[in-house]
Amino acid sequence: MRPLAEARLNRRKNPLQIYLPIADLPVNVFLVLGMGLAVGYISGMFGIGGGFLMTPLLIFIGISPAVAVATVSSHIAASSFTGAISYWRKRALDIALALMLLSAGIVGTATGVWLFTALRALDQLDLMIGLSYVTLLTLVGAMMIYESLRAIMRTRHGMPAELRRPGSHTWLHGLPFKLRFKRSKIYVSAIPVWAIGFVIGFIGAIMGIGGGFLLVPMLIYFLRVPTATVIGTSMVLTLVTMASATVMHAATNHLVDAVLALILMVGGVIGAQFGARTGQKMRGERLRLLLGLLVFAVGCRFAYGLVVRPDDLYSLRHVAGG
Amino acid sequence: MRRFLTIFAFFFLACGTGPAGAERLVVSLSNHRVAVTSNFVGEDLVLFGTVEPEPATGPLRPPYDLVVTVSGPPETLRTRRKERMLGIWVNADSREFVRVPSYLAVLSNRPVKSITNQDALRRLQIGLDNFLLPQRIGPDLGDTARDEPFRRAFVRLQTQQGLYRESGTAVTFLTPTVFRTAIPMPAAVPTGTYNIDVKLFAAGTLAARTTSALEVIKTGFEQYVADAARDYGLLYGLATALMALIIGWLASVIFAKD
Numbered sequence: 001m002r003p004l005a006e007a008r009l010n011r012r013k014n015p016l017q018i019y020l021p022i023a024d025l026p027v028n029v030f031l032v033l034g035m036g037l038a039v040g041y042i043s044g045m046f047g048i049g050g051g052f053l054m055t056p057l058l059i060f061i062g063i064s065p066a067v068a069v070a071t072v073s074s075h076i077a078a079s080s081f082t083g084a085i086s087y088w089r090k091r092a093l094d095i096a097l098a099l100m101l102l103s104a105g106i107v108g109t110a111t112g113v114w115l116f117t118a119l120r121a122l123d124q125l126d127l128m129i130g131l132s133y134v135t136l137l138t139l140v141g142a143m144m145i146y147e148s149l150r151a152i153m154r155t156r157h158g159m160p161a162e163l164r165r166p167g168s169h170t171w172l173h174g175l176p177f178k179l180r181f182k183r184s185k186i187y188v189s190a191i192p193v194w195a196i197g198f199v200i201g202f203i204g205a206i207m208g209i210g211g212g213f214l215l216v217p218m219l220i221y222f223l224r225v226p227t228a229t230v231i232g233t234s235m236v237l238t239l240v241t242m243a244s245a246t247v248m249h250a251a252t253n254h255l256v257d258a259v260l261a262l263i264l265m266v267g268g269v270i271g272a273q274f275g276a277r278t279g280q281k282m283r284g285e286r287l288r289l290l291l292g293l294l295v296f297a298v299g300c301r302f303a304y305g306l307v308v309r310p311d312d313l314y315s316l317r318h319v320a321g322g
Numbered sequence: 323m324r325r326f327l328t329i330f331a332f333f334f335l336a337c338g339t340g341p342a343g344a345e346r347l348v349v350s351l352s353n354h355r356v357a358v359t360s361n362f363v364g365e366d367l368v369l370f371g372t373v374e375p376e377p378a379t380g381p382l383r384p385p386y387d388l389v390v391t392v393s394g395p396p397e398t399l400r401t402r403r404k405e406r407m408l409g410i411w412v413n414a415d416s417r418e419f420v421r422v423p424s425y426l427a428v429l430s431n432r433p434v435k436s437i438t439n440q441d442a443l444r445r446l447q448i449g450l451d452n453f454l455l456p457q458r459i460g461p462d463l464g465d466t467a468r469d470e471p472f473r474r475a476f477v478r479l480q481t482q483q484g485l486y487r488e489s490g491t492a493v494t495f496l497t498p499t500v501f502r503t504a505i506p507m508p509a510a511v512p513t514g515t516y517n518i519d520v521k522l523f524a525a526g527t528l529a530a531r532t533t534s535a536l537e538v539i540k541t542g543f544e545q546y547v548a549d550a551a552r553d554y555g556l557l558y559g560l561a562t563a564l565m566a567l568i569i570g571w572l573a574s575v576i577f578a579k580d
Contacts, residue, residue: 017361019509021540021548026363026509074566081570123402123413131410243563250559254551258562259544265566269573306410313404314475315413318397 022257023067029263031061036267040079043268044275045282046291047083047231049076049210049238052137054264055129056298063260065126069116069208070249070256071264076210077242078265079272080235087232094183094229098236100190101197105241108201113248116206120253123317132207133302140214141296148289155285188223196222201241205248210238213295344383346376347532349520356507357541364484364509367536370502373522376530384498387430387437387523389448392505394425394485394538395514401476417472418458424512426453426486429503433490438526446521446528450477450488484508505536513538 017026035057043050051072058068087093119125180187196218200211215234219225225233250256279287349371356365369390375382398420405414430437434449443452451468455476459466466473480486485508493503505518518534540548550558 017363019358019362019544021544022551024510026361074562077563078566078570078573081567082573085571085574123400123416127410127412243566246563246566247556247559250551250562251555254555256551256559256562258547258551258558258565261562262565262569265569269569269577273573273577309406310404310411312479313411314472314479315402315404316476316479317400317402 018259018263020063020257020260022255023063023071023260025062027061027063027260032260032263033267035061036075036264037271040268040271041275041278042271042294043079044272044277045279046213046287047216047276047279048212048291049080049242050268051076051204051209051211051242052133052207052213052295052298054268055208056133056301058260063257065129066116066120066253067255067257067260069129069206070246070253071261072208073204073242073245073249074256074258074261075264075268077239077246079268080210080212080238080242082269082272084232084235084239087235090232092229093232093236094181094225095236096183097181097186097193097225097229098233100179100181100193101200101233101237102240104194104197105201105237106244108198109205109241109245110201110248111198112202112205113245113252116249117252127306129207130302130306132203134299134306136203136207136214137295137299138303139299140217141292141294141299144217144288144292145296146292148285148292151285152289183229185226186224192222197237200237201245204238204241205245210242212238213291344376344380345386345522345524345530346374347520347522347530348372348374349518349532349534351518351534351536354536356511356536356538358511358513358538358544359542362509364511365507366504367507368502368504369518369520369534370500371520372501373499373530382499383524383529386495386498386529387432388493388495388501388503389434389437389521389523390427390429390493390503390505391448391453391519391521392425392427392429392516392536393423393519394512394516395423396421397424397512398422399476401472401479403472403475417476419476420456420458420463422455423453424485424514425516426450426480427505428453428488429492429505430490431493431495431501434488436490437523438528442526442528448521450481450486483510485510485512507538511538513540 016028016030018029019026035054039050039054039057042048042053054075055065055068055072058072059065063071084093116125119128178187178189179193196215200215200218203209203214204211212231212234215237216230219230219234220227246256282290349369352368352370356367373382373384373386398418399422400416400418402413402416404411407414428434428449434443438448443449447453454465455473456463456465457472468474477486484506487506493501495501514537516536516538518536520532520534521528522530539545550561
């Protein structure tokens with residue numbers, strides 16, 4: 001009597017189920033909303049976009065990696081815009097530096113979208129997404145864990161937790177095309193600024209991450225941007241690269257699912273508000289240790305997926321319809 | 323709508339004739355149009371019909387066997403196989419299945435192998451093993467043996483998604499000449515025109531055959547969004563980005579503490 005039971009199940013319309021027009025599959029609204037809330041909470045707590053968590057989660061519930069990457073970019077644009085507005089109100093962002101980063105960031109995003117399209121045609125996009133996640137997340141995660149553990153040890157021994165901004169000149173300061181950024185009080189060459197902008201824009205488009213968790217350390221360590229303006233500035237860059245990634249992914253690959261994006265955004269911005277309150281109560285180095293562990297764990301999960309023999313060696317991909 | 327269906331019923335009465343034989347099939351479908359809406363989780367369509375003697379006063383020769391083949395709009399799919407390279411699993415070999423049905427259901431009153439001989443099954447393309455699934459082999463198109471690994475994987479993956487199925491118990495004969503079957507439409511059913519091919523067998527030979535069709539359409543908001551994404555990619559992207567900004571701005575207004 002199995003077919004009969006199945007038929008009865010089929011006929012029932014589920015009001016919690018919503019059909020995603022681009023991902024082409026039905027999902028539970030509350031599941032996706034809950035994912036938005038959870039990731040939003042984490043992103044608010046650490047002051048990051050949360051794309052590196054959201055993209056894998058979407059892949060896990062059955063959305064194709066390509067649609068997940070393209071859709072998450074719009075979700076990050078929404079949450080970083082909220083963040084950017086609040087930092088703007090506090091005057092904690094450096095517009096001149098953000099614009100410089102952006103000029104290279106957009107080029108990076110366009111290059112990323114182009115490579116994304118090319119890899120998709122070669123059937124190697126999923127592999128590329130997986131490999132970039134493993135390399136980037138395990139490395140960055142390990143570095144964050146190491147750095148925050150050292151800071152925690154230092155406080156145990158009664159020393160100040162924060163590393164003093166080293167004032168010494170590095171080889172980066174010897175490069176030409178020097179520019180002065182008044183609000184951040186730095187005087188640096190345009191070359192590393194452009195390089196950082198390009199890298200963030202590029203990996204954002206390929207991996208569906210805003211890159212906040214990469215950009216903030218890069219700005220601090222390479223450009224010596226003070227902590228007062230670093231997060232706000234990083235959010236402006238994230239906002240613009242992710243908004244342009246949304247437009248470019250939609251125009252070239254037609255993979256952005258607006259319905260999915262809307263549910264994620266609503267959950268994300270609400271979750272971020274609560275996360276931000278939790279984050280303010282925690283000590284900086286503890287927060288960085290937690291984030292490092294999280295980043296590292298996601299990286300390991302991807303590594304596991306690549307190394308372990310898949311349940312099914314075969315997969316299907318649509319080449320053309322009708 | 324009811325009048326429309328009545329006309330449809332007459333249409334089937336008129337054209338439900340098969341090859342020259344002693345039987346004629348009359349079939350009708352519960353619904354010729356499946357609308358995929360936002361809360362669509364799949365639907366069963368009921369096909370019912372009778373076996374009529376031809377001419378009207380002629381003899382009938384039960385027991386009969388019935389095979390209903392429903393095939394969805396054609397699409398081209400690539401089947402990829404992962405292989406281990408430098409310790410990780412990557413897509414290596416692939417085969418392209420060209421213009422194969424996106425949906426294929428073979429429904430019968432008993433397993434197709436017991437209805438008629440292998441030769442007839444092959445000729446009439448009855449059953450998933452015998453349906454023609456052309457692959458691109460170099461510059462040519464051709465179907466392979468049914469045991470070929472890529473073909474087997476393709477059928478298995480489509481079956482797992484509920485898009486391909488073969489059931490030897492799906493057709494029920496209510497009386498020796500009246501039958502019904504349910505055509506399952508899964509949630510992820512592709513849109514387009516579906517062909518229904520109904521074949522009647524008497525003592526292992528084809529006695530009558532008729533065809534019908536149904537249409538699966540996306541309706542409402544989903545269709546609008548999907549069309550917009552495909553036809554106006556740039557505008558759609560700009561609209562999505564704008565939506566992101568509006569939501570982000572709204573959140574900052576609603577949750578502003580000061």
